[in-house]
Amino acid sequence: MNPRVFFVLLAVLVVAAYVASGLSLTRRDQATDARPDPPAWAQGLGGRLVRHRPVQDADIQALLGACPDPHLLTLGAGQGCSFVLRALPQTSAVTRDLRLRSPQPFQVQLVYGDLHGTPEPAKVKDGRYDVTVDVSRNGAQVIVTCLQLPCSVQQGGP
Numbered sequence: 001m002n003p004r005v006f007f008v009l010l011a012v013l014v015v016a017a018y019v020a021s022g023l024s025l026t027r028r029d030q031a032t033d034a035r036p037d038p039p040a041w042a043q044g045l046g047g048r049l050v051r052h053r054p055v056q057d058a059d060i061q062a063l064l065g066a067c068p069d070p071h072l073l074t075l076g077a078g079q080g081c082s083f084v085l086r087a088l089p090q091t092s093a094v095t096r097d098l099r100l101r102s103p104q105p106f107q108v109q110l111v112y113g114d115l116h117g118t119p120e121p122a123k124v125k126d127g128r129y130d131v132t133v134d135v136s137r138n139g140a141q142v143i144v145t146c147l148q149l150p151c152s153v154q155q156g157g158p
Helices: 003-024 040-049
Strands: 051-054 060-065 072-075 080-085 094-102 106-112 123-125 128-135 140-146 151-155
Touching: 072 080, 072 140, 080 094, 094 106, 106 128, 128 140, 140 151
Parallel strands: 051 094
Antiparallel strands: 060 080, 072 151, 080 140, 094 128, 094 151, 106 140, 123 128
């Protein structure tokens, strides 16, 4: 094989991998609470190159506030807790979601690791309040705040 052809094909594969991983890291569309649909070719390539998984205990660097258990945050009205999520190694091909749900209203805000940093109120899904936060590879601080009522916010779940 001609070395020039080899390097051109290699460059095309690197660009395709970069685009696929970039599409998988895009933030959800806040108006519809759904991720934008990438093209079919990017979905297939991104699925092979980047794993998407929930936040695990090893990802939690610290839990700030009055919440000793990261799986079940029990908060009073207006009270908050923070997850500090560690950065992943630069070689990691993983993106993470932090899913939080509660029967009472709550709010989630990314303090860093998110370009917008705007609060995201919980959306109602299937009769419960539910938010999924996209956590970047660089880590993030996620603040969970109960609104008018005391609440119990569970991490993870189906």
